[in-house]
Amino acid sequence: MEEKGKILIIDDNEDVLFALNLLLEPYMEKIKVTTQPTRIKHFMETFQPDVILLDMNFCRDAISGQEGFDYLEEILSIDPKAIVIFMTAYSDTEKAVRAIKAGATDFISKPWEKEKLLATLFSAVKLSKSRKEVDRLQEQVTALRNDASLPELIGESPAMRQVKDTIFRLSDTDANILILGENGTGKDLVARMLKHFSPHATEAFVTIDLGSIPEQLFESELFGYEKGAFTDAHKSKPGRMEMASGGTLFLDEIGNLSLPMQAKLLTALEKRQIVRLGAVEPVHIDVRLICATNAQLPDKVHEGSFRQDLLYRINTIELHIPPLRERGEDIILLAQHFLDTYNRKYHKSITGLNREARNKLLKYAWPGNVRELQHILERAVILSENHILRPEDFLLPKQKGQARDFDDEELNLEKLERRAIERALRQSGGNYSLAAEMLGITRFALYRKIDKLNL
């Protein structure tokens, strides 16, 4: 079916306007007619026509067509992408050619042939709609690209070096990647890095946080909709998958997706096409998929709340981001990094953290990971009056599980020592010097104890 559009007709002859209105009414969405070309601007602003049908001569007996050219110029100065069709006298081919050169889209001759007139108008409406759609998509892509300022991924611990190596090794692939890690470990940042170092680096990067969109909006967000698909759909809108086409789609918190939505997502990924809500025709999509979750997806598969086939589709490569408590000195590197950031932001000049403050951060278990560290540093920078941050500048919540390693019942010294060493090694990310410092012994003494306890 041909697409209906809004047509503005400008002609000084009322009979022509009447006849055109009558003829076109069944085929068009809306029609406005006027004998006064001086009202062009008003109609363009209030009616926003898809196509303007413009007569060439307005003064009685005028034949030069110059007025038509003047009005065309005015229209294009208001909207350079306006679609204008000239109406010319039958024999005026020369003027018609001139009109196209001046920026008109097409012309029709008077008296018109109905079929030819309709065909010309339908293709003009189609052109207008696709121009508007392309404009909207381009705007969205530009906005998304500008948004992609990439912070540095800080970390030199073995676990983080491995993450960085994997990101670089994946730089020339298109494989679907599943990023796993606790909340706040940097999954979003890693997804952006993957895109930044991929063949799609300059294309769109579109994120959708499946944990935050209500179930009933899932389809319209992901697949888009056509005008009139539901009560509030006043105009058509592409979904996130369509916007990401040619680039990267980042599905955050994929573990939160309900089973019916998992089925819809899987179908779209398998068929590489989506159908907008209210549309009939499918749209081809070509996206590189990156997903992230803090959930144990294999457990969810086991209990029947996550589809095995969807897991296979999204986890071609799995990338594990370690919790902050296992990254040792990275905690200090990150603290220094956030200190610099917030010094700049709040115009402070705190130079660093003293030894006790560093130890306090190293011993804490960081359930909220890097995000929690970032907030703690921001608060410390704002509130501290010291030149160097001290332990009292960091108000760390008391942790429920903190005493578990040393529960009240346990008095056996060897067991206590073993647990303390194991915990220090875990928290230091396997760095012996740091673990020794945390335990308050020398590196040499630590080696001896590890040997004695057979750790």
Ligand SMILES: Nc1ncnc2c1ncn2[C@@H]1O[C@H](COP(=O)(O)OP(=O)(O)OP(=O)(O)O)[C@@H](O)[C@H]1O
């Ligand atoms: N290694 C890092 N270096 C620098 N900044 C980091 C690092 N890791 C995380 N951040 C910062 O910490 C904050 C939280 O990171 P991010 O949002 O990527 O975590 P996430 O794992 O996606 O969290 P969630 O699971 O809650 O979605 C962000 O401001 C991010 O820029």
